[in-house]
Amino acid sequence: MENGSKLSSNSKKWGFKKDTKQMTKASMTTIRGVITMLQENLDKDDVRSVVPLSHGDPSAFPCFRTTPVAQDAIAEAVRSAKFNGYSPTVGIPPARIAVAEYLSKDLPEKLSPDDIYLTVGCTQAIEIILTVLARPNANILLPRPGFPYYETRAAFSHLEVRHYDLCPETGWEVNLDEVEALADENTVAVVVINPGNPCGNVYTYNHLKKVAETARKLGILVIADEVYDHLVFGSNPFVPMGVFSSITPIVTLGSISKRWLVPGWRLGWLVTNDPNGILKEQGIVDCIKGFLNISSDPATFIQGALPQILGDTKEDFFLETINSLKMNADFIYSRLQEIPCIVCPSKPEGSMFVMVNLNLSLLDDIKDDMDFCVKLAQEESVMILPGIAVGLKNWLRITFAIEPSAIKEGLERVKAFCDRHAKKQ
Numbered sequence: 189m190e191n192g193s194k195l196s197s198n199s200k201k202w203g204f205k206k207d208t209k210q211m212t213k214a215s216m217t218t219i220r221g222v223i224t225m226l227q228e229n230l231d232k233d234d235v236r237s238v239v240p241l242s243h244g245d246p247s248a249f250p251c252f253r254t255t256p257v258a259q260d261a262i263a264e265a266v267r268s269a270k271f272n273g274y275s276p277t278v279g280i281p282p283a284r285i286a287v288a289e290y291l292s293k294d295l296p297e298k299l300s301p302d303d304i305y306l307t308v309g310c311t312q313a314i315e316i317i318l319t320v321l322a323r324p325n326a327n328i329l330l331p332r333p334g335f336p337y338y339e340t341r342a343a344f345s346h347l348e349v350r351h352y353d354l355c356p357e358t359g360w361e362v363n364l365d366e367v368e369a370l371a372d373e374n375t376v377a378v379v380v381i382n383p384g385n386p387c388g389n390v391y392t393y394n395h396l397k398k399v400a401e402t403a404r405k406l407g408i409l410v411i412a413d414e415v416y417d418h419l420v421f422g423s424n425p426f427v428p429m430g431v432f433s434s435i436t437p438i439v440t441l442g443s444i445s446k447r448w449l450v451p452g453w454r455l456g457w458l459v460t461n462d463p464n465g466i467l468k469e470q471g472i473v474d475c476i477k478g479f480l481n482i483s484s485d486p487a488t489f490i491q492g493a494l495p496q497i498l499g500d501t502k503e504d505f506f507l508e509t510i511n512s513l514k515m516n517a518d519f520i521y522s523r524l525q526e527i528p529c530i531v532c533p534s535k536p537e538g539s540m541f542v543m544v545n546l547n548l549s550l551l552d553d554i555k556d557d558m559d560f561c562v563k564l565a566q567e568e569s570v571m572i573l574p575g576i577a578v579g580l581k582n583w584l585r586i587t588f589a590i591e592p593s594a595i596k597e598g599l600e601r602v603k604a605f606c607d608r609h610a611k612k613q
């Protein structure tokens with residue numbers, strides 16, 4: 189080999205160095221990252237089974253199994269051999285029609301199949317819209333607490349994040365004054381998650397309308413994360429943000445992951461609710477199509493099964509899921525009242541989670557929410573997500589989409605843990 193042919197770091201000035209600090213930090217604070225860390229802290233010698241109150245995948249539990257309608261639809265789609273090829277980048281027409289019909293049931297104006305873009309879960313829908321909206325100096329308004337994938341994704345696209353608070357005193361409503369104060373001429377959108385993860389909130393028609401009106405005043409669009417659509421069991425019905433699309437453009441994100449209990453099937457959608465054609469005029473629609481041209485699509489046979497999944501699933505299946513979630517939510521809420529250091533501001537009315545506040549002044553040797561969750565994993569083999577992972581320090585996110593017996597066992601252990609660590613009077 190010729191002398192000097194080996195590249196050395198000073199032979200050329202590399203031009204592709206990234207600022208990895210921000211991105212590494214962002215991907216460290218994902219829910220998956222924190223759960224992996226808690227798993228590493230579990231006591232392997234504890235003979236009791238682990239109680240997973242931290243994750244959001246109920247499909248592992250027999251009481252949260254998907255409907256046979258969905259299973260049969262997939263099997264038939266595979267056997268038909270009609271869905272073995274590549275799909276169009278926006279999704280196959282029958283699947284787009286099916287999503288348009290499914291969502292239009294709750295909307296005053298019908299969606300067109302052309303408003304529907306099929307995605308690899310709701311996750312890819314988030315990726316698409318944030319990437320499309322990113323431009324130099326742009327910022328986006330995200331809820332705190334929220335779903336940390338938004339922050340991570342924004343960091344990778346150099347989209348500045350500004351957090352508005354959800355208020356526990358008002359059922360985790362959006363602080364609209366704060367939204368107005370945070371926004372400036374570079375703000376592109378506000379994200380609203382309803383039904384809420386991590387708070388279990390379900391917003392009223394009037395509140396959602398106010399969000400849309402605020403967005404209009406600011407000249408921004410609303411990104412409505414409705415991945416928990418219809419998973420409600422309190423006094424408020426589910427109202428899709430798309431109802432207010434004549435006020436301001438709405439981009440709705442969803443998937444079959446949560447309502448059909450199949451997060452591993454990776455089928456979601458991005459929907460433009462835009463009767464005034466503003467997104468089109470602003471070039472957003474072309475950008476969405478452009479991005480889809482360079483990204484991968486949901487598996488074609490899953491798309492092929494979608495018309496049957498969305499169209500033929502019986503109401504009984506949905507009611508059963510909602511009943512299970514409601515019973516679990518009621519149970520967890522009443523049990524939490526018996527644990528003095530944990531304060532639950534409101535009973536969850538939707539999704540699969542509840543946010544609770546940790547009163548550290550009642551505990552002896554617990555530094556913060558992370559310390560609480562690590563020690564709880566070590567001593568009681570119970571996994572709970574520290575609030576810091578969703579943006580709220582010294583809170584906890586508890587999932588109730590697991591087997592009722594496991595919730596009971598888990599909360600007994602949490603109570604024992606809290607009693608043991610309580611400050612002596």
Ligand SMILES: *Cc1c(COP(=O)(O)O)cnc(C)c1O
Nearest residue numbers: 309310311335385415443445451
């Ligand atoms: C689960 C979840 C997603 C991602 O949904 P997938 O369809 O599994 O990709 C997006 N947003 C929120 C708020 C979620 O809880």
